[in-house]
Amino acid sequence: MHAEEYPTTAAVPMASEEVQQRWADALLDEVAGTLRERHPGLEVTTLRRGGHPSAALALEGAEADLLVLGSRGLGAVAGFLIGSVGMATVAATEQPVVLVRAPASAEPAPDAGQPAGGGGVVVGVDIYESCVPVLTFAFEEAARRGAPLTAVHAWTMPSALLYPVLDPTLRKDIAEQVAVSLSDMLLPYRQKFPTVEVIEKPVLGSAAGQLTAAAQGADLVVVGRRVRRAPLGSHIGHVAHAVMHHASPPVAVVAHQGQ
Template sequence: MTRPVAVGVDGSPAGLAAADWGAREAVLRDLPLRLVHAWEWQPYSHAPPAGPEDARRWSEGIPQEVTDRLRRLHPELDIKADFVIGPPREVLCRAGEEAEVLVIGTAGAGRVAGFLLGSVSTATVAHAEVPVVLVRAGGSGGQPASGPALVPPPPVVLGLDLSRPCDEVIGFAFEAAAVRAAPLTVVHGWSPPPSDLYGLGAALRFGTDLSADERERVRQALRPWRARYPGVDVTAQAVIGEPARHLLDAAAHAALVVIGRHRRPARPMPRHIGHLTHTVLHRCPAPVAVVPHG
């Protein structure tokens, strides 16, 4: 059974941006699209209905309205729309279990002000077992601006963490670059051990031997994926310093930024998304794919 691209829609501009991005992704990957709207009574910040029954009737119309719009834009796309009663995070995570990728929208004002990353988005990223792509309302959606056909596509950017196995993250980034015929920029941020910063000859070793070793680790990690995707043009860098800062610099004009989220054992306490993921999600202007791994 072909697994779809699943998109959470809620009637907001962010939800519409996510639906547009998800539809384009489904076309690129030749997959069906599933739109999911989760309903539970709550105050609405946009188009508030008069009461619970009116709210439900209004909410039930959202998936169909988005479907009609996307069918006009992508008449060849297989689209299914579902209205599901339940807490949004639980509904979205269940939808993700049957999907190749889950797409949700976030509201935000760019790198300086940051995303308005809501509790549903954060909880979904923390719990979903499939890659989750967050798309910013009002952004380009990672699509190149209209212009000459010869303008090269923007790159896919991969944040590479070599501290734990991450084949799922690397594979997702290579596939995303391949279907877009886009280059792949790999950013590995690292910091040398404190013991290597002191002592006789440290000034010569720092930035030479240590950096060469780290670049070789990156090459080794990417080697099988380069062989599997020979058509993807890869630029890799091992840079000293805070990984999130280097990723945000590389993401300024990216089609998609791909980062990993380490799976943690099931615990009664709430799951967290990690410092790097939190920073990138709040500041990155491009769509961000968070891929669970490990």
């Protein structure tokens, strides 16, 4: 799909709307032809829409199982350069959205049908939130790929317990409680997806930093985004925002209602 908002003023000289439409159609034909050549068994269709790109993408994405957006790479710096269109689309879409970083020019393109990473699927888990869509998506992807799934939950010590000196026994007890809670949350999914190898990773530290670190070398990292319907509009949490910008593999953002 290609969406483009045409300007309503002539302040900046540019090609006519008809010329832009022909250019967009030619671009779509070229991309579709390349995809059909690489994936001969895949049905590929094209769609061109006018209007604001984020609104048009979110509207079409609402009828899809998955929406995939590209992202300009940062060269030697691992991560994404997320523009306003990408951010607005993610915030407005309740279907899963996958952001795929454009490879640096020196990187060889992966063979058709082959994952770009090799480290399986990584999912961020909040043991205090109901995040069924996030875990379901992550387990389904791991099962489909025949890949291991690393479930990461990052925790921090309560601030009231940090002063003056934290009892090492108390820290150990809290860590054990967190690990048990993570195992309990994952148990129903282990039973539903018995072929998926699950690596439980409760770690001390910030959620954004630990999840981004765990994602290095993965094929896919999955994060949740709580759906908030407020007068100020949609919202992307700080963890999802950080992972979208700094994780090097494709990032799946899965909306969920939370508690």
